[in-house]
Amino acid sequence: MSEAEADQNMGKKCPKCGGPLPSGVLEGLCPACLLKEGAVNDTGTQPEAAPFQPPGIEEVARLFPQLEILAFIGQGGMGAVYKARQPALDRVVALKILPPQTAGGPGFVERFNREARALAKLTHPNIVAVHEFGQVNGLPFFIMEYVDGLNLRQLERAGKLSPREALQIVPQICEALQFAHDEGVVHRDIKPENILVDKKGRVKIADFGIAKILGGGPDVALTDTRGAIGTPHYMAPEQVEHPTTVDHRADIFSLGVVFYEMLTGELPLGKFAPPSSRKVEVDVRLDDVVLRALEKDPERRYQQVSQVKTAVDTIASTAPSAPPPSGEALAREILARDYELNIGSCLRRGWALVRGDFWPIVGITALITVLSFIAHSSGAVFSSGNGKTTAEGSVLGILIGGPLAGGLYMFFLKRIRGEATTVDTAFSGFSNRFLHLFLGSFVSLVLIVLGFICCILPGIYLGVAWTFTLPLIIDKGLDFWSAMELSRKTVTRHWWKFLGFVILLLLLRLAGLLVFLIGFFIAMPIFKASLMYAYEDLFGGAMQTTNPAPTMVGPSGTVVQAIPAKPPPVPNGTWKWLAPVAVVTAVLGLIAALIITIAVVTHLGGERRDRDTAARPVEGISTVVDTAASGETHKISRETLRGRLAAASVIYESGPKDKSLAAVAADAAKAGEVDLVKDSLRQMYETSRRNQAARESARLLAGRGLREQAIEIAQSINESSIRDQTLSELAQ
Amino acid sequence: MTNATGDIFATTRWTVVLAAGQRGAPQADIALEELCRTYWYPLYAYVRRHGHSREDAEDLTQAFFARLLEKNYLDGISSEKGKFRAFLLTAVKRFLANEWDRANRQKRGGGVRPLSLDWQDADTRYQIHPADNLSPDKLYDRVWAVTMLERVITRLRDESGAEGKAKLYEQLKTFLMVGKSDIPYAQAAAALGLTEGAVRVAIHRLRRRYRELLREEVAQTLSDPAQADEEMQALFSALTEGP
Numbered sequence: 001m002s003e004a005e006a007d008q009n010m011g012k013k014c015p016k017c018g019g020p021l022p023s024g025v026l027e028g029l030c031p032a033c034l035l036k037e038g039a040v041n042d043t044g045t046q047p048e049a050a051p052f053q054p055p056g057i058e059e060v061a062r063l064f065p066q067l068e069i070l071a072f073i074g075q076g077g078m079g080a081v082y083k084a085r086q087p088a089l090d091r092v093v094a095l096k097i098l099p100p101q102t103a104g105g106p107g108f109v110e111r112f113n114r115e116a117r118a119l120a121k122l123t124h125p126n127i128v129a130v131h132e133f134g135q136v137n138g139l140p141f142f143i144m145e146y147v148d149g150l151n152l153r154q155l156e157r158a159g160k161l162s163p164r165e166a167l168q169i170v171p172q173i174c175e176a177l178q179f180a181h182d183e184g185v186v187h188r189d190i191k192p193e194n195i196l197v198d199k200k201g202r203v204k205i206a207d208f209g210i211a212k213i214l215g216g217g218p219d220v221a222l223t224d225t226r227g228a229i230g231t232p233h234y235m236a237p238e239q240v241e242h243p244t245t246v247d248h249r250a251d252i253f254s255l256g257v258v259f260y261e262m263l264t265g266e267l268p269l270g271k272f273a274p275p276s277s278r279k280v281e282v283d284v285r286l287d288d289v290v291l292r293a294l295e296k297d298p299e300r301r302y303q304q305v306s307q308v309k310t311a312v313d314t315i316a317s318t319a320p321s322a323p324p325p326s327g328e329a330l331a332r333e334i335l336a337r338d339y340e341l342n343i344g345s346c347l348r349r350g351w352a353l354v355r356g357d358f359w360p361i362v363g364i365t366a367l368i369t370v371l372s373f374i375a376h377s378s379g380a381v382f383s384s385g386n387g388k389t390t391a392e393g394s395v396l397g398i399l400i401g402g403p404l405a406g407g408l409y410m411f412f413l414k415r416i417r418g419e420a421t422t423v424d425t426a427f428s429g430f431s432n433r434f435l436h437l438f439l440g441s442f443v444s445l446v447l448i449v450l451g452f453i454c455c456i457l458p459g460i461y462l463g464v465a466w467t468f469t470l471p472l473i474i475d476k477g478l479d480f481w482s483a484m485e486l487s488r489k490t491v492t493r494h495w496w497k498f499l500g501f502v503i504l505l506l507l508l509r510l511a512g513l514l515v516f517l518i519g520f521f522i523a524m525p526i527f528k529a530s531l532m533y534a535y536e537d538l539f540g541g542a543m544q545t546t547n548p549a550p551t552m553v554g555p556s557g558t559v560v561q562a563i564p565a566k567p568p569p570v571p572n573g574t575w576k577w578l579a580p581v582a583v584v585t586a587v588l589g590l591i592a593a594l595i596i597t598i599a600v601v602t603h604l605g606g607e608r609r610d611r612d613t614a615a616r617p618v619e620g621i622s623t624v625v626d627t628a629a630s631g632e633t634h635k636i637s638r639e640t641l642r643g644r645l646a647a648a649s650v651i652y653e654s655g656p657k658d659k660s661l662a663a664v665a666a667d668a669a670k671a672g673e674v675d676l677v678k679d680s681l682r683q684m685y686e687t688s689r690r691n692q693a694a695r696e697s698a699r700l701l702a703g704r705g706l707r708e709q710a711i712e713i714a715q716s717i718n719e720s721s722i723r724d725q726t727l728s729e730l731a732q
Numbered sequence: 733m734t735n736a737t738g739d740i741f742a743t744t745r746w747t748v749v750l751a752a753g754q755r756g757a758p759q760a761d762i763a764l765e766e767l768c769r770t771y772w773y774p775l776y777a778y779v780r781r782h783g784h785s786r787e788d789a790e791d792l793t794q795a796f797f798a799r800l801l802e803k804n805y806l807d808g809i810s811s812e813k814g815k816f817r818a819f820l821l822t823a824v825k826r827f828l829a830n831e832w833d834r835a836n837r838q839k840r841g842g843g844v845r846p847l848s849l850d851w852q853d854a855d856t857r858y859q860i861h862p863a864d865n866l867s868p869d870k871l872y873d874r875v876w877a878v879t880m881l882e883r884v885i886t887r888l889r890d891e892s893g894a895e896g897k898a899k900l901y902e903q904l905k906t907f908l909m910v911g912k913s914d915i916p917y918a919q920a921a922a923a924l925g926l927t928e929g930a931v932r933v934a935i936h937r938l939r940r941r942y943r944e945l946l947r948e949e950v951a952q953t954l955s956d957p958a959q960a961d962e963e964m965q966a967l968f969s970a971l972t973e974g975p
Contacts, residue, residue, distance in 0.1 A: 035964060037910065040911070
């Protein structure tokens with residue numbers, strides 16, 4: 001190029017922007033305009049930049065006479081979507097029309113048909129179903145399930161996504177992807193826009209495999225639909241390099257990007273930080289899951305989506321992710337309230353709850369009570385007789401007593417709140433917060449016992465004050481010490497009322513116990529239910545349950561339109577087997593109670609007999625003697641009389657001894673055994689009684705014709721007046 | 733020139749260089765040389781605009797690259813490491829200030845020719861640049877932008893040629909500069925003797941490929957590909973703003 005040419009070229013200006021045109025380079029193109037167009041965002045936010053002008057509703061209605069086109073939903077690079085109704089089926093559907101230019105390439109029809117057939121086979125609750133497909137006037141279309149909800153991008157923009165929601169959404173995506181992968185279908189375009197969440201919180205994945213239909217030709221990249229100038233943020237590296245040889249692991253990478261974005265709100269670009277370092281509330285254990293899904297090398301990624309799901313589920317279910325809830329905040333909130341404990345109302349509601357669902361509640365309470373009782377008394381089984389019985393029995397009792405009681409409280413709370421309960425609920429203390437329940441019950445027990453040993457009153461105070469420790473631990477997820485403190489502080493504010501309440505409830509139990517123990521099994525649930533109603537009155541509503549059992553986690557939190565919290569009814573399936581179990585437990589409990597009652601009564605009776613015969617021989621003998629004295633036995637043998645005399649002679653106390661001896665003397669007189677009469681009288685302690693007995697004996701001997709012996713007896717009477725009277729009687 | 737992978741998730745050439753640091757990994761040497769080969773001309777233009785003669789500028793550029801490829805310049809320049817463009821400018825400024833002026837140019841670089849560069853073409857190109865009163869820094873950025881675009885356009889043309897669409901490319905390339913809504917499809921279709929739909933698809937694909945290549949090329953000079961938008965904006969400003 002010569003200088004002259006260069007001079008000419010120097011004057012050139014771009015006809016479009018008016019900027020100077022550098023000559024000899026860029027084939028005469030204007031660098032400024034090139035760069036401007038190169039950097040422009042071509043996605044459809046500006047209609048004129050959209051690669052595809054969607055047909056209007058009227059035109060679509062004309063093209064699809066079988067449909068009633070209701071509304072234009074939106075468009076992306078993958079085409080336009082309309083809400084439509086199939087009048088024949090009275091079904092609302094989504095109609096997706098693909099850009100016409102996609103239909104131009106070679107082999108498109110074959111590819112479209114093949115892929116669409118594969119898609120139609122994907123029937124899964126988390127995949128948007130394809131009802132119909134075809135081409136109308138060169139426009140490829142799909143008729144699909146209509147999903148009433150929002151996509152993840154919209155949810156993200158609305159700020160409705162938290163790490164907790166991500167843990168509920170990702171497993172559903174995994175299920176859908178695993179299903180499709182098993183069917184041999186790779187999505188190839190997983191991104192927030194394609195993940196829909198309906199109003200019930202269910203995840204539905206849209207546009208399965210459509211990327212493949214659109215991207216069949218080697219020169220047709222998928223980037224047309226991207227938000228930012230074709231930056232394939234969600235694409236696996238190998239998808240960019242070798243678009244034709246992509247396998248299901250590309251979906252795993254895209255899922256990793258979506259997951260990362262849900263957790264942090266950012267894209268994993270360049271050298272990105274692990275999610276937990278971007279946001280504190282992200283469980284550290286999720287880092288490994290996300291980073292492994294985002295491995296550049298497919299071989300180092302998860303090989304199946306189901307592995308991602310398993311990893312996420314494990315983390316979600318063992319969730320220590322939430323930091324231990326701040327007991328202080330909860331305590332402040334509750335203590336700031338102005339509450340009123342209505343004992344009567346609690347008792348009434350408690351009774352109503354038990355009455356309303358009698359057998360299951362009574363049964364489960366009986367089951368837990370009996371188990372607790374067995375645990376507490378199990379020491380006897382382990383080591384009876386070596387003196388350590390109490391210690392060992394109470395160790396097991398303390399170990400499982402707290403969790404058992406906590407689970408039972410949870411059962412009642414759920415009943416009160418109208419939530420679904422199973423037998424498992426009553427045992428949830430073992431799977432949920434076992435350690436703190438154990439520590440709570442153990443520490444409070446030790447301290448209460450210490451309080452009693454000190455001077456009783458502290459023990460009573462603490463016993464009442466820590467009433468709500470276990471429910472606070474299992475329901476609010478507090479650690480055991482915070483729960484004890486909160487319970488104590490709350491109760492202390494109305495301590496006397498609580499004391500009355502607890503005494504009333506204890507009396508109720510005592511009353512139950514008195515009714516042959518059976519009443520106990522009915523009084524116990526009323527006791528627990530009333531207590532939990534009081535708990536609900538005091539603590540209910542404060543702070544969401546921070547550490548919910550995994551079964552309670554519902555996906556409704558992901559839905560934009562808030563669904564009013566409605567207590568789920570008791571599932572029929574559960575109820576079917578819960579009822580027999582509960583009834584059997586209750587019956588067994590009652591039988592056990594009966595057996596225990598009978599055993600105790602028998603035991604007590606036996607003890608009494610033993611005591612009567614051994615420890616208290618006096619009464620026994622006197623009874624025998626007394627019966628003899630009644631005069632029913634006239635023919636008493638000499639041997640019998642000797643025995644009776646021997647027995648009476650060892651009686652220690654004077655009164656009964658004299659009485660018995662008098663009786664023996666009388667009987668001996670009747671039998672004419674004079675020597676025995678004399679022996680009896682001689683052993684009598686009190687003079688006046690002996691004189692009376694001697695007078696009687698003399699009279700009886702005289703009656704038998706033994707007048708001489710009678711006179712001899714009479715002469716032995718000490719008091720002269722009685723002696724004279726007796727002798728005068730004998731003289732007559 | 734190696735074929736760029738287009739994998740912008742993976743490392744860019746510049747990140748390869750940075751990651752290697754002083755250790756002198758072979759792939760880092762290749763990557764740095766590749767970058768220098770591509771962007772030596774803006775550097776030359778900068779030196780020329782500083783008032784150096786053609787011969788001086790040639791020697792100086794060569795000497796600078798010799799030093800750079802000895803890997804002594806990667807140290808101590810931290811703030812500009814995000815962008816190769818900024819890094820190269822800082823490095824050459826330091827080189828000019830500290831080394832060149834007081835060093836023996838013959839010893840330093842005169843005899844060493846680490847890169848085989850077309851100096852004749854460089855001189856011509858420098859001569860024909862608009863002789864406005866741009867500062868050396870502005871000129872550097874502007875030339876950088878043009879160099880990069882040229883590389884993109886060349887690749888685009890070569891790709892089209894490889895697919896047997898060289899003629900179509902020649903006819904459609906001007907539409908790369910036009911906003912989508914302003915493209916006169918019907919007119920173009922008539923001129924080319926094609927249906928409007930075919931022209932639409934062809935232009936659409938060409939534009940899309942152009943954007944991919946551009947973004948990739950920009951990303952190669954950045955440590956974080958996500959900064960591509962920012963870098964393109966900076967280059968656009970350099971092209972449109974005054975001196």
